[in-house]
Amino acid sequence: MAASTVRSCDVLITGGGPTGLVLACLLAMEGVDVVLLERRTQPRGHSRAIGLHPPALAVLERLGLASTAVNEGARVHAGAAYSRGRRQGALSFERAWPETPFVLTLPQNRTEALLSERLEQLAPGALQSGWELTEFTEVPNGEQQGRQPIQATARATNSGSPDPGVETHWEAEILNGADGPHSLVRRMSGISVQAKVVDDTYIMGDFAQPPPIPNIAKRQRPFFWNQPVLWSRFRYPDGCAVGWRIPAQR
Numbered sequence: 001m002a003a004s005t006v007r008s009c010d011v012l013i014t015g016g017g018p019t020g021l022v023l024a025c026l027l028a029m030e031g032v033d034v035v036l037l038e039r040r041t042q043p044r045g046h047s048r049a050i051g052l053h054p055p056a057l058a059v060l061e062r063l064g065l066a067s068t069a070v071n072e073g074a075r076v077h078a079g080a081a082y083s084r085g086r087r088q089g090a091l092s093f094e095r096a097w098p099e100t101p102f103v104l105t106l107p108q109n110r111t112e113a114l115l116s117e118r119l120e121q122l123a124p125g126a127l128q129s130g131w132e133l134t135e136f137t138e139v140p141n142g143e144q145q146g147r148q149p150i151q152a153t154a155r156a157t158n159s160g161s162p163d164p165g166v167e168t169h170w171e172a173e174i175l176n177g178a179d180g181p182h183s184l185v186r187r188m189s190g191i192s193v194q195a196k197v198v199d200d201t202y203i204m205g206d207f208a209q210p211p212p213i214p215n216i217a218k219r220q221r222p223f224f225w226n227q228p229v230l231w232s233r234f235r236y237p238d239g240c241a242v243g244w245r246i247p248a249q250r
């Protein structure tokens with residue numbers, strides 16, 4: 001039978017995507033004893049979200065990561081729309097935030113790597129990869145019993161763990177759910193969500209070589225509307241992602 005241990009921290013975060021990583025870094029900078037549980041053991045392989053807008057860059061600035069991100073990324077100053085082979089118009093990104101007059105493109109997996117490295121500097125060992133939160137309870141009046149209010153269980157995931165299935169029990173003052181769209185923390189907390197299901201199909205792929213598009217300025221992000229499909233190219237430093245939106249049959 002797998003052994004289990006009990007550990008404690010002030011804030012236990014579930015989910016090592018960009019939300020959980022940023023929160024963990026900000027708390028660690030304030031000296032908070034934070035632990036972040038992430039069930040994956042490997043970084044994600046695909047670009048996912050690419051555009052970092054000025055407010056996100058301001059957060060990276062607070063974490064001391066903005067200059068690295070800007071040096072690694074590509075600056076996009078405008079979006080331009082094309083239809084039937086003709087340019088229909090362009091929207092400049094330069095006036096919304098004059099001090100940062102661009103959207104930076106950097107693949108999300110690279111942003112996550114920068115955040116993970118920063119968290120390791122700020123709080124070595126805080127990022128616990130290969131651990132999945134499986135359940136938690138809130139102890140009423142826990143402090144009167146000398147206990148922290150959150151009792152949580154994490155299980156070592158199978159991939160890469162030397163001891164898969166082993167459990168760790170956590171006590172924490174606060175549990176934060178940054179565990180994505182199917183959040184266990186949200187569901188177990190009874191927090192409802194209003195979601196609209198869109199029947200359209202959205203396909204995205206990473207490419208080493210951007211498809212050649214003549215007469216498109218390098219610092220523009222183009223959108224093409226060739227009915228019924230809308231597609232766009234997101235250039236990043238060593239490749240690009242292309243996204244296609246295909247409307248559902250109505």
Ligand SMILES: Cc1cc2nc3c(=O)[nH]c(=O)nc-3n(C[C@H](O)[C@H](O)[C@H](O)COP(=O)(O)OP(=O)(O)OC[C@H]3O[C@@H](n4cnc5c(N)ncnc54)[C@H](O)[C@@H]3O)c2cc1C
Pocket residue numbers: 014015016017018019020037038039040047048049050051108131132133134178179180181183184204
């Ligand atoms: C193909 C694709 C393209 C995208 N393009 C864009 C885009 O262009 N622009 C944009 O704004 N957004 C885009 N997104 C969405 C963007 O990736 C998400 O909004 C973003 O990842 C959300 O970050 P998050 O940290 O909140 O959640 P997530 O990135 O979903 O991270 C949640 C983390 O929690 C972990 N986890 C879940 N449950 C548990 C558990 N019980 N225990 C431990 N860990 C757990 C997961 O492994 C995951 O790492 C795209 C997404 C995809 C898939």
